[in-house]
Every structure is written in structure tokens, then in C-alpha cells.
Amino acid sequence: MLAEIITIGDEILIGQIVDTNSAWMAQKLNDIGISVKQISSVSDNRDHIMEALQLAAGRSDLILMTGGLGPTKDDITKKTLASYFNVGIHRDEIAFENVKRIFKHYNLPLIDSNISQADVLDNGIVLQNQNGTAPGIWFEQKGKVYISLPGVPFEMMYLMEEEVIPRLKGAFRLPAIVHHTILTAGIGESFLAEQIVDIENALPEHIKLAYLPKLGQVRLRLSGFGVDKEALQEEVKVYGRQLADRVAKYVIVEGDIPIEKAILDLMAARNLTLATAESCTGGYISHLITQHPGCSSVFLGGVISYSDELKQTMLGVQQGTLVQYGAVSEETVREMARGMITNYHSDYSIAVSGTAGPGGGTPEKPVGTVCIAVANRAKVITRKFQFGSRRAQNIERSAAVALTMLFKLVQEDYELV
Amino acid sequence: MLAEIITIGDEILIGQIVDTNSAWMAQKLNDIGISVKQISSVSDNRDHIMEALQLAAGRSDLILMTGGLGPTKDDITKKTLASYFNVGIHRDEIAFENVKRIFKHYNLPLIDSNISQADVLDNGIVLQNQNGTAPGIWFEQKGKVYISLPGVPFEMMYLMEEEVIPRLKGAFRLPAIVHHTILTAGIGESFLAEQIVDIENALPEHIKLAYLPKLGQVRLRLSGFGVDKEALQEEVKVYGRQLADRVAKYVIVEGDIPIEKAILDLMAARNLTLATAESCTGGYISHLITQHPGCSSVFLGGVISYSDELKQTMLGVQQGTLVQYGAVSEETVREMARGMITNYHSDYSIAVSGTAGPGGGTPEKPVGTVCIAVANRAKVITRKFQFGSRRAQNIERSAAVALTMLFKLVQEDYELV
Numbered sequence: 001m002l003a004e005i006i007t008i009g010d011e012i013l014i015g016q017i018v019d020t021n022s023a024w025m026a027q028k029l030n031d032i033g034i035s036v037k038q039i040s041s042v043s044d045n046r047d048h049i050m051e052a053l054q055l056a057a058g059r060s061d062l063i064l065m066t067g068g069l070g071p072t073k074d075d076i077t078k079k080t081l082a083s084y085f086n087v088g089i090h091r092d093e094i095a096f097e098n099v100k101r102i103f104k105h106y107n108l109p110l111i112d113s114n115i116s117q118a119d120v121l122d123n124g125i126v127l128q129n130q131n132g133t134a135p136g137i138w139f140e141q142k143g144k145v146y147i148s149l150p151g152v153p154f155e156m157m158y159l160m161e162e163e164v165i166p167r168l169k170g171a172f173r174l175p176a177i178v179h180h181t182i183l184t185a186g187i188g189e190s191f192l193a194e195q196i197v198d199i200e201n202a203l204p205e206h207i208k209l210a211y212l213p214k215l216g217q218v219r220l221r222l223s224g225f226g227v228d229k230e231a232l233q234e235e236v237k238v239y240g241r242q243l244a245d246r247v248a249k250y251v252i253v254e255g256d257i258p259i260e261k262a263i264l265d266l267m268a269a270r271n272l273t274l275a276t277a278e279s280c281t282g283g284y285i286s287h288l289i290t291q292h293p294g295c296s297s298v299f300l301g302g303v304i305s306y307s308d309e310l311k312q313t314m315l316g317v318q319q320g321t322l323v324q325y326g327a328v329s330e331e332t333v334r335e336m337a338r339g340m341i342t343n344y345h346s347d348y349s350i351a352v353s354g355t356a357g358p359g360g361g362t363p364e365k366p367v368g369t370v371c372i373a374v375a376n377r378a379k380v381i382t383r384k385f386q387f388g389s390r391r392a393q394n395i396e397r398s399a400a401v402a403l404t405m406l407f408k409l410v411q412e413d414y415e416l417v
Numbered sequence: 418m419l420a421e422i423i424t425i426g427d428e429i430l431i432g433q434i435v436d437t438n439s440a441w442m443a444q445k446l447n448d449i450g451i452s453v454k455q456i457s458s459v460s461d462n463r464d465h466i467m468e469a470l471q472l473a474a475g476r477s478d479l480i481l482m483t484g485g486l487g488p489t490k491d492d493i494t495k496k497t498l499a500s501y502f503n504v505g506i507h508r509d510e511i512a513f514e515n516v517k518r519i520f521k522h523y524n525l526p527l528i529d530s531n532i533s534q535a536d537v538l539d540n541g542i543v544l545q546n547q548n549g550t551a552p553g554i555w556f557e558q559k560g561k562v563y564i565s566l567p568g569v570p571f572e573m574m575y576l577m578e579e580e581v582i583p584r585l586k587g588a589f590r591l592p593a594i595v596h597h598t599i600l601t602a603g604i605g606e607s608f609l610a611e612q613i614v615d616i617e618n619a620l621p622e623h624i625k626l627a628y629l630p631k632l633g634q635v636r637l638r639l640s641g642f643g644v645d646k647e648a649l650q651e652e653v654k655v656y657g658r659q660l661a662d663r664v665a666k667y668v669i670v671e672g673d674i675p676i677e678k679a680i681l682d683l684m685a686a687r688n689l690t691l692a693t694a695e696s697c698t699g700g701y702i703s704h705l706i707t708q709h710p711g712c713s714s715v716f717l718g719g720v721i722s723y724s725d726e727l728k729q730t731m732l733g734v735q736q737g738t739l740v741q742y743g744a745v746s747e748e749t750v751r752e753m754a755r756g757m758i759t760n761y762h763s764d765y766s767i768a769v770s771g772t773a774g775p776g777g778g779t780p781e782k783p784v785g786t787v788c789i790a791v792a793n794r795a796k797v798i799t800r801k802f803q804f805g806s807r808r809a810q811n812i813e814r815s816a817a818v819a820l821t822m823l824f825k826l827v828q829e830d831y832e833l834v
Contacts, residue, residue, distance in 0.1 A: 018439075027433075038459055038465075039457070181433075212434070282708075286704075295699075300723055306707070
């Protein structure tokens with residue numbers, strides 16, 4: 001079964017917001033065996049939405065829309081759908097009660113534009129929204145299913161999980177799609193491809209391999225398509241095993257998880273703890289780690305020491321080290337990493353200091369110079385890097401490299417390679 | 418002039434990565450007066466890419482593609498474009514020198530798949546890529562311009578800024594597009610709309626108003642379309658003034674910047690400093706702040722205190738407070754905020770402690786309970802919130818609310834309201 005996602009809203013097309021809804025929805029659809037054929041972002045314009053619906057219905061069986069259901073003038077999805085399907089609009093009593101409940105909860109008066117949030121298409125199924133005022137709509141026409149959802153992410157997520165996914169599972173006999181991902185680090189895409197070319201060439205038609213490179217890591221993703229999910233899982237697993245064995249020394253983890261989650265799993269299983277000292281990454285490494293539920297069994301906390309003074313008072317970096325080598329030096333990150341283990345009593349630590357840019361570069365240490373240390377209770381490993389000129393990328397790359405260094409240190413300590 | 422963006426790659430359609438390229442590209446195109454009509458994400462499939470190209474060329478004058486230029490088997494953009502335009506492929510000598518240079522720099526051997534990175538379409542203009550091995554291509558056919566760029570964000574960004582934007586400016590007489598954004602907080606979309614309905618209704622045809630709600634904030638965005646950029650700017654500014662005056666008490670800033678940037682600007686102008694103490698937000702607030710160049714003149718640093726022990730040792734929270742009220746309490750965040758000002762000698766501080774979930778909730782303090790404090794040297798303001806059950810949203814909402822509280826405190830202190 002093929003699906004398409006249409007996101008409606010000028011804010012996406014002028015680049016004011018990044019569309020994160022589509023990726024989340026695509027994952028959920030894939031999980032139940034529905035492939036996403038295309039994702040389209042279109043403007044708050046009646047004719048454009050109509051055209052996108054027609055084209056999507058020509059390619060796919062299921063069309064999911066997000067956005068344009070708000071109470072203001074630029075929200076035109078509902079009216080447009082009414083003309084597309086040639087049906088009327090009426091007020092849904094349950095949705096209206098929900099709108100009243102929400103406004104009562106926040107002690108706000110109800111105005112006309114809010115009341116019209118409870119208006120829905122005739123002949124559609126109303127998907128009641130407990131997390132907001134705009135209900136979703138499920139509409140069937142000429143063998144195609146159309147689903148309209150609000151664009152606010154957590155409202156869309158609520159409706160997908162509580163209404164859309166269970167209804168899709170009930171309404172269709174869905175085929176199986178199985179993905180198997182292997183996260184590697186320390187080898188480029190083309191060298192990886194060279195090492196596994198024979199395995200890739202021997203893959204059957206219904207199993208595809210993709211390379212997804214990002215910041216010094218490459219994800220290998222096998223995708224199998226079939227009928228019998230269990231048999232398919234076994235088959236994909238066999239090819240996954242072959243790939244992982246072949247490039248074993250570069251494998252971080254088998255599974256579609258980011259490297260910090262692999263570290264958390266590795267450390268949690270061994271009752272190990274971690275603390276971070278961040279300068280140029282400014283809390284980003286810590287944010288990556290603390291996105292994951294249950295991280296508190298491993299992650300004790302961290303210090304963001306932007307100023308030299310705090311590197312001394314909070315982390316115990318020697319003034320002499322800062323004067324002699326500077327804040328961006330392997331000597332300084334060594335003392336930061338050591339300071340974290342002393343102050344936070346952690347088993348491992350990460351320390352990063354660099355010039356993220358665009359300002360602050362010097363001839364000796366241009367923008368993009370980053371020093372990273374990882375430590376256990378006995379030793380510290382430091383490295384110096386020269387990344388590029390972009391702040392956001394320097395922060396991301398520093399985090400990716402620091403996490404890879406930590407992963408390798410723990411792996412070596414526990415002889416897991 | 419209308420443009421479309423086509424992103425090519427299965428990884429987007431299965432939801433493995435979020436497409437951040439399109440929003441960035443759309444912003445850059447808007448800046449030079451090119452409107453993006455549609456963004457489409459399609460699979461690594463020849464027929465599908467061909468169809469997307471045809472449809473885009475039917476709607477728009479400029480078609481930008483990203484992705485599918487890598488060295489591996491699933492990268493088919495170049496071959497597909499060769500058949501779409503019915504031209505051959507040849508090796509570009511300058512691109513080949515660049516590939517050799519990069520492999521030499523990393524001390525890596527050159528294999529066939531890498532060499533073929535230097536292959537380009539006949540009759541196209543090669544956009545040399547200093548940040549990677551895949552060059553971009555600019556191709557003109559039947560009055561339409563097609564541009565193919567690598568999908569790796571910083572390579573795409575390099576080529577957009579150094580090659581694509583300057584060439585577009587040179588090749589076309591572009592119309593003016595002017596946006597004016599007003600960031601508000603503390604009032605819902607529909608109430609905002611009610612207060613400004615007469616101004617909205619009086620807007621001329623060529624100026625549109627959009628409402629962009631997110632996490633307790635609403636952005637009002639005026640977009641003007643015309644020929645004379647300066648006259649348009651003046652015109653949009655007048656309507657912007659009307660809107661901002663009408664809802665003055667909710668306005669955080671006029672301009673398309675996030676709240677933390679508004680805080681940095683406000684504080685930098687007054688030589689004020691800030692420090693953060695984060696528990697459940699785990700470094701996210703600090704990450705938001707340190708994304709911005711020049712933040713170091715305001716932001717001294719922060720502590721991420723996941724464990725109770727560190728709340729005591731690093732922040733000076735009293736053990737009695739933790740025992741009597743718990744880590745998630747207004748009493749604890751009050752002491753955290755105070756501790757930051759004491760330890761970091763900052764003028765202002767933020768402290769957050771909560772149960773982000775999904776685990777860790779209790780009947781008294783269910784998942785989503787978050788306490789936030791903001792402080793200056795004289796006083797601390799604390800509030801307790803009940804957000805939802807989703808970890809990522811709780812982290813985002815906590816950060817948004819904490820930043821809004823801080824903004825209002827600084828604003829009051831300096832009598833800016």
C-alpha cells in the first residue's frame with residue numbers, strides 16, 4: 001500500500017519552519033507496512049491544494065494531510081476539501097464539547113473562530129482530538145482514503161497514534177516492510193561500499209541496501225519488502241549479519257538508533273556513569289544524551305563553561321594551562337575531562353573546547369579548531385580537529401566526533417571490539 | 418519567479434532523516450525574491466524522479482534538486498538527469514582535481530566510485546564543490562533552469578551561497594518579496610486574530626498575514642509581493658507598526674528571530690550576563706542560546722544537574738529542601754536559580770527541574786510536571802507547570818516558557834513594557 005503526505009502551509013515554503021511532521025509520520029506508516037511514495041509541501045492556496053490532492057490520488061491509495069486547520073483566515077484546508085469532495089460542512093457536537101472543555105480549562109472566552117474549529121466535512125469520520133481544538137477527518141472516495149490532521153506536531157502525533165494507525169490496521173491487509181540498520185563510524189561511504197560490493201550485488205530483488213552518510217558516520221540500511229513478516233525478518237537478518245561481520249571494526253551498533261543511545265545502552269548494562277564538560281558545543285552533547293528516556297541511570301550531568309573563569313572554578317582547569325596553551329587546546333580539554341571525573345564522580349567524561357565561529361578565530365587557531373577529550377578514571381585521550389567555518393556544523397561535528405571517541409574508549413575498556 | 422525544490426532519497430520517505438535542506442534553501446531563495454511553489458520529496462527511483470521533474474517544470478521556472486549524487490549504487494540522480502535531458506556524461510577535469518585533492522588531504526586511496534564523482538552532464542554548467550567530492554550542476558532547457566546539488570547539508574549550503582544564489586541574481590530580474598515578522602507570547606492565535614481583525618481585513622491584495630503558533634508563542638508574519646523593494650518595505654513596515662502597536666503587551670520582538678536571540682540582544686545591549694541550571698531540559702536551553710554567534714558576551718555557562726547530589730554540590734541546593742519538597746519543586750528551582758547567580762556571578766539565571774517522562778512520574782507529580790525559576794540579583798520568580806506526557810515536547814515547552822519568563826523579567830527590570 002502506498003501513501004503520500006501533503007503538508008499545507010506557506011510557513012514551510014518560505015523556510016520559516018522545518019517540516020518535522022512528515023518524517024515522524026513516515027516512520028509510523030512504515031512500521032505498519034505502508035510505504036510513503038512522496039511527501040509534498042504546498043501553499044495555503046485552494047487550487048494548489050486541489051492539484052496536489054489529485055496528483056497524489058493518481059499515485060497512491062492513502063493521502064495524509066497536515067496543516068491549515070487553525071482558526072484563522074489563512075487556514076483553508078477544510079473549505080478546500082469540501083469542494084474537492086463536493087460535500088458540505090457541519091458542526092460536530094463531540095468536537096464542539098471538546099472545544100468548550102479546552103477553553104473552560106484555560107478560563108478563556110469562546111469566540112466564533114474557535115467554535116468553527118468543531119466544523120467537519122459531511123460523510124467523513126471525525127477523529128476527535130483530545131490534545132487540541134481541531135479534529136482530524138478521515139474521508140473515503142473512489143477507493144482512496146484521505147486523512148486531514150492538524151499541523152501542530154503533538155496534536156498530529158496524538159491523532160496518528162490514537163486514531164489513524166489503529167484504523168489503518170483495521171481497514172487494510174498490510175504487507176510487511178522490514179528495515180535493518182547498521183551504524184558505522186570511521187570509514188567513508190565509498191570505502192564501505194567497496195568492502196561489501198559482493199554482498200550488495202547478491203541481494204535479492206526485494207531487499208535493497210542504502211548508504212546514509214552523516215558527520216563521519218555512515219548508516220547501512222537494508223529494507224525488505226514482502227508478505228510474510230517473520231520470514232522477511234529472518235532473511236534481512238541474515239544479510240545484516242553478513243554486512244556487520246564484514247565491516248565489524250567500524251560497527252557502532254546494529255539498530256536504527258543514534259550513537260548517544262548506543263553509548264547509553266552500553267554503559268547502562270555495565271552500571272557506568274558519564275559527565276560532560278562543554279565549551280563550544282554549549283550543551284548540545286548533553287541535550288543529545290538527555291533526549292533519551294532513562295538516560296539518568298548513566299548521565300549524571302555536566303558543566304557548560306563558556307568563560308575561562310568557569311573553566312577554572314567549576315572544572316579545576318589550572319590558570320597556567322589556560323595562559324600557556326589557551327582555552328582551545330588539548331591540554332585544557334584534558335584538565336576539563338579530568339575535572340569532570342573528579343567533581344562529578346563519574347566513570348567516564350567528555351570535554352570539548354573550540355572556536356565554533358563565525359568570530360573568535362586567530363591565525364594559529366582559525367574558526368573550526370576544536371579540541372576533544374574523553375576520559376575514564378585512569379586515562380584521558382585527547383585529539384585536535386580542524387572543522388569548517390560554519391557554527392552549526394562545527395557544533396554538530398564536534399558532538400558526533402566526541403561521542404564516537406567515547407564509544408570507542410568504552411568499547412576498548414571492556415574489550416568489546 | 419517560481420521555484421520548486423525536489424529532495425531525492427528513500428531516507429526521507431521512510432522517515433529516517435528530517436529534511437532540513439528545503440527550509441534553508443527556501444529562505445535563501447525568498448531573500449532574493451524567488452517564491453517556492455512546492456517542495457517534493459521523492460524516492461531513489463528513476464521513473465519517480467522523472468515524473469517529479471516534469472510536474473515541477475509544468476508549475477515553475479526553476480527546479481532545484483538535492484541528493485542522490487553520492488558514489489554508491491543507490492545514487493541515481495546523475496544518470497536520471499542524463500536521460501531526462503537526453504545528454505551524455507563526461508568527466509570534468511576541475512572536479513576530478515578536486516576529488517584527488519580531497520582524497521590526498523585525508524590520505525585515502527582513490528577508488529573507481531570516487532573518481533566517478535567527477536562525472537558531470539554534457540552541456541551543463543559545473544558548480545565546483547570545495548566542501549565535498551560531488552559537484553553541482555546547472556542545466557537550462559526549454560526556458561527552465563534545473564540545478565542539482567548534493568544532499569549533504571553543508572555541501573549544499575556551500576554551493577547555494579557561492580554558486581547558485583550569485584548566478585540566479587545575475588541571470589534573472591527578480592521581483593521583491595518582503596517579510597516582516599512579529600513574535601508574540603502569552604496570547605492564543607484566535608484571540609490575537611480577534612484583536613487585529615480590522616487591520617487584517619484592510620490589508621491590500623499584495624500583502625498577506627499569516628499566524629504561526631508554536632509552544633505558547635505566535636509569530637505574525639506579513640509578506641508583501643511587488644516590484645519596488647524599498648517602497649514595499651516601507652508599506653509592509655507601516656502595517657507591521659499597526660499590528661505591533663495593537664498587541665504591544667504580547668510582543669517579544671519585531672523580526673524573524675527566536676526568543677533566545679531576542680534575549681541575547683536585549684541583554685548584550687545592557688552588558689548583562691546569564692547562567693543556566695538545567696535538570697529536565699538537559700542542556701537544551703543552553704544549546705538554544707549557544708547556537709547564536711556572539712552569545713559569549715552574555716552567556717557565561719551553565720550546569721546540568723541530573724542527580725540530586727549535583728544539585729547540592731554544584732548549585733548549593735539545601736539537602737533539606739530536596740528532602741522536604743523534592744527535586745521537582747518551586748523551592749528547589751528557587752535555590753538552583755539563586756545558586757547559579759552565586760556560583761557563576763551572573764546578573765540573571767534560569768533554573769528548570771521537572772519530570773520529562775515517560776518514566777519517573779508519581780501521583781502527586783505526574784509526568785509533565787515542570788518547575789521553572791528565573792532570577793536577577795535581587796529576586797527569584799518561580800512557576801509550576803503541568804505539560805503533557807511526551808518527553809521531547811516537555812523539554813521544548815519548558816525551554817520556551819523559561820525563556821519567555823526570563824524575557825519578561827529583564828523587560829520589567831528595565832521598564833521596557
